[in-house]
Amino acid sequence: MLGALGEAKARDVLAKTIQSLSFPAHELERWQALLVLETIAAEPGLIGITARFAKARAVMRWPAAR
Amino acid sequence: METVVAVGIEKGSAAEAGRALAARIAEQLGARSPALVTLFASLSQPLDEVMAAFRAALPPGGPAPVVLGASTAGEFTHEGDETGAVSAFAVSGDFRVFGGVGRPLAGSVEQAVTQALAGIPIEQEGYPHRTAILLIDGLAGAGEEATLIAAALLGPGVRLCGGCAADEWRLQKTFVGCDGVVESDAVAVAMIFSKEPLAIGVRHGHEPFSQAMTITRSHDNVVNEIDGRPAWDVFLEKTRERALSDGLDPASLQGNSDTLRYFLKYETGVKNGPEFRIRMPLVRNSDDSIGFTCGMPEGTPIHFMASTPERQIESARDAAKRARAQLGTGAVAGALVIDCACRKLILEDQFGSAVRTIAAELGGVPIAGFESYGEIALNDDDMSGFHNTTTVLLAFPKGK
Numbered sequence: 001m002l003g004a005l006g007e008a009k010a011r012d013v014l015a016k017t018i019q020s021l022s023f024p025a026h027e028l029e030r031w032q033a034l035l036v037l038e039t040i041a042a043e044p045g046l047i048g049i050t051a052r053f054a055k056a057r058a059v060m061r062w063p064a065a066r
Numbered sequence: 067m068e069t070v071v072a073v074g075i076e077k078g079s080a081a082e083a084g085r086a087l088a089a090r091i092a093e094q095l096g097a098r099s100p101a102l103v104t105l106f107a108s109l110s111q112p113l114d115e116v117m118a119a120f121r122a123a124l125p126p127g128g129p130a131p132v133v134l135g136a137s138t139a140g141e142f143t144h145e146g147d148e149t150g151a152v153s154a155f156a157v158s159g160d161f162r163v164f165g166g167v168g169r170p171l172a173g174s175v176e177q178a179v180t181q182a183l184a185g186i187p188i189e190q191e192g193y194p195h196r197t198a199i200l201l202i203d204g205l206a207g208a209g210e211e212a213t214l215i216a217a218a219l220l221g222p223g224v225r226l227c228g229g230c231a232a233d234e235w236r237l238q239k240t241f242v243g244c245d246g247v248v249e250s251d252a253v254a255v256a257m258i259f260s261k262e263p264l265a266i267g268v269r270h271g272h273e274p275f276s277q278a279m280t281i282t283r284s285h286d287n288v289v290n291e292i293d294g295r296p297a298w299d300v301f302l303e304k305t306r307e308r309a310l311s312d313g314l315d316p317a318s319l320q321g322n323s324d325t326l327r328y329f330l331k332y333e334t335g336v337k338n339g340p341e342f343r344i345r346m347p348l349v350r351n352s353d354d355s356i357g358f359t360c361g362m363p364e365g366t367p368i369h370f371m372a373s374t375p376e377r378q379i380e381s382a383r384d385a386a387k388r389a390r391a392q393l394g395t396g397a398v399a400g401a402l403v404i405d406c407a408c409r410k411l412i413l414e415d416q417f418g419s420a421v422r423t424i425a426a427e428l429g430g431v432p433i434a435g436f437e438s439y440g441e442i443a444l445n446d447d448d449m450s451g452f453h454n455t456t457t458v459l460l461a462f463p464k465g466k
Contacts, residue, residue, distance in 0.1 A: 003448065004343075004452070005363060005366060006337055006338055006368075008278075008367045009366040045211075045361050049210075053215070054449060056217075057222060
């Protein structure tokens with residue numbers, strides 16, 4: 001999902017955010033995934049921008065989750 | 067309506083080159099009017115002057131094309147490559163094209179991209195396919211950021227291609243422009259609405275030669291430390307053996323020019339699944355930090371990467387193959403090519419051969435483009451769109 005960061009960094013960012021939101025580590029519902037991305041989107045620089053892009057793509061592809 | 071592509075490359079003053087290119091394009095297109103023209107100019111021909119001369123020299127009567135442009139580190143067509151020249155790519159056919167420029171990128175990437183997209187409609191009835199060409203200041207250090215923001219604002223279904231303006235490796239100032247508005251620290255966009263999908267091919271030819279190391283301190287596009295040590299020290303240490311085997315002695319590097327040429331041979335890469343996204347170092351700062359062409363977040367593992375002339379030619383062919391495959395059995399009218407300037411350094415006098423390989427792979431069609439400080443390619447399923455050391459090409463189907 002956060003391809004611009006590279007796999008390792010993306011996994012690290014996602015894992016830390018999921019943990020901070022007390023979400024399950026292995027499977028998220030769509031609303032949880034969007035909240036994870038929205039949380040990361042508040043980060044400065046490329047990390048935040050990457051998450052905003054990922055969220056924009058997800059919202060367009062998951063219309064039921066809006 | 068069949069699509070026709072016209073290309074040209076000219077030297078001389080900006081005005082001479084602009085006028086000559088307008089004449090060459092008109093000669094090749096005959097009675098047709100181009101919908102889009104790209105002009106890629108060396109610093110010997112200021113982009114604003116080239117654009118003005120070109121636009122003034124267009125045959126009267128037809129609809130004015132969107133004219134998009136950038137300053138370069140080299141220019142080429144399928145007939146050969148040059149420096150100190152202007153290359154032009156023009157496409158005529160059933161298209162609707164709109165463009166814009168936004169600035170400043172520094173400190174306000176989103177505002178600049180939003181401004182560039184402001185005059186571009188969301189849709190055009192009867193033209194379901196949308197392809198955006200994005201040209202970005204190559205020294206802004208915001209290549210990925212601008213690409214992803216543009217993609218997010220444009221929405222799914224819009225494919226992006228383009229590249230970073232260059233300045234012949236002076237690393238002082240680059241320019242982008244659209245329809246007479248030429249700026250630095252800016253982004254220029256042309257949106258092509260078409261009845262048939264265009265094709266975007268992208269490929270690099272680099273491989274890792276180091277284990278992963280971690281960016282431990284950075285800010286935006288500046289990497290201060292790798293594995294807890296000054297970035298430049300680590301860069302030299304990890305590339306020394308490879309450089310010596312390539313006949314280069316890093317101990318003999320003197321000044322910015324030597325350092326830049328060294329960076330162009332030994333890049334970094336970020337692993338994404340089985341592939342690597344290349345991230346090009348551009349500047350060694352006085353504090354031994356290294357400036358890149360896009361953001362490099364702390365905690366990112368990087369590998370050191372290199373390539374060979376053979377792999378560079380193969381990757382150019384592969385990029386063309388990928389684009390060709392997207393067009394199915396249809397003939398190609400021509401292609402716009404954005405090629406990383408470092409590839410010429412690797413290929414040396416074989417660069418022309420790589421360009422001709424692209425044209426041949428597409429069916430012996432006209433191509434034109436420039437050597438850039440970074441490349442952009444983002445198809446609908448991609449989650450990252452900024453590349454380095456890459457060939458990106460936008461191929462136009464001939465249509466009926």
